Amino acid sequence: QQQVKQSPQSLIVQKGGISIINCAYENTAFDYFPWYQQFPGKGPALLIAIRPDVSEKKEGRFTISFNKSAKQFSLHIMDSQPGDSATYFCAASRSPYKLSFGAGTTVTVRA
Amino acid sequence: GAVVSQHPSWVICKSGTSVKIECRSLDFQATTMFWYRQFPKQSLMLMATSNEGSKATYEQGVEKDKFLINHASLTLSTLTVTSAHPEDSSFYICSATVGSGSTDTQYFGPGTRLTVL
Numbered sequence: 217q218q219q220v221k222q223s224p225q226s227l228i229v230q231k232g233g234i235s236i237i238n239c240a241y242e243n244t245a246f247d248y249f250p251w252y253q254q255f256p257g258k259g260p261a262l263l264i265a266i267r268p269d270v271s272e273k274k275e276g277r278f279t280i281s282f283n284k285s286a287k288q289f290s291l292h293i294m295d296s297q298p299g300d301s302a303t304y305f306c307a308a309s310r311s312p313y314k315l316s317f318g319a320g321t322t323v324t325v326r327a
Numbered sequence: 328g329a330v331v332s333q334h335p336s337w338v339i340c341k342s343g344t345s346v347k348i349e350c351r352s353l354d355f356q357a358t359t360m361f362w363y364r365q366f367p368k369q370s371l372m373l374m375a376t377s378n379e380g381s382k383a384t385y386e387q388g389v390e391k392d393k394f395l396i397n398h399a400s401l402t403l404s405t406l407t408v409t410s411a412h413p414e415d416s417s418f419y420i421c422s423a424t425v426g427s428g429s430t431d432t433q434y435f436g437p438g439t440r441l442t443v444l
Contacts, residue, residue: 248431250432250433257418258437259420261435262432262434262435305370305371314373315373315433317370320370
């Protein structure tokens with residue numbers, strides 16, 4: 217049973233556009249929500265993470281929005297660039313335990 | 328900081344042989360290390376959780392006798408795929424946890440591509 221549901225499976229965005237990826241979870245005990253970026257043939261790299269005591273966190277062009285009551289969180293990639301083309305995974309855990317990953321979203325940024 | 332390395336980055340072996348994959352935390356001591364496998368265009372599947380000096384905890388459906396994990400120190404964990412078969416071909420990724428309790432963060436290695444002929 218997948219504990220974190222991620223959508224869409226893939227998306228295409230024009231250079232300069234906004235990429236939005238959504239995730240939903242069921243386990244209210246989760247208290248750590250990271251996003252990972254993975255390029256083909258490479259391991260995932262931590263992009264940005266949030267804890268439920270804040271509703272939004274921004275780091276550069278990447279923003280996480282968190283809705284605790286809806287049990288949803290999303291990643292926004294502003295001013296998308298071709299170099300952002302990758303697979304993005306959301307995840308959740310009850311610290312310090314194992315991460316539950318979403319299915320992944322393949323983002324393609326068209327120049 | 329928080330760099331995790333894996334060796335080898337890729338390996339090809341014959342069916343029936345064993346392969347060892349090393350995972351090292353280069354600039355920190357890892358309280359916990361995790362091993363994942365990933366099939367093409369799929370998400371990461373957790374295989375086991377390992378803590379230094381204790382036996383690994385395997386996820387349901389993962390054969391502990393086939394995937395041997397040894398966590399010898401706070402900076403090194405190894406995964407040995409015993410009697411490998413073509414269906415074991417996959418991308419194996421380790422991760423290590425930095426911090427403790429609510430501040431822990433999981434960092435991933437670059438992965439090891441295993442191909443069993």
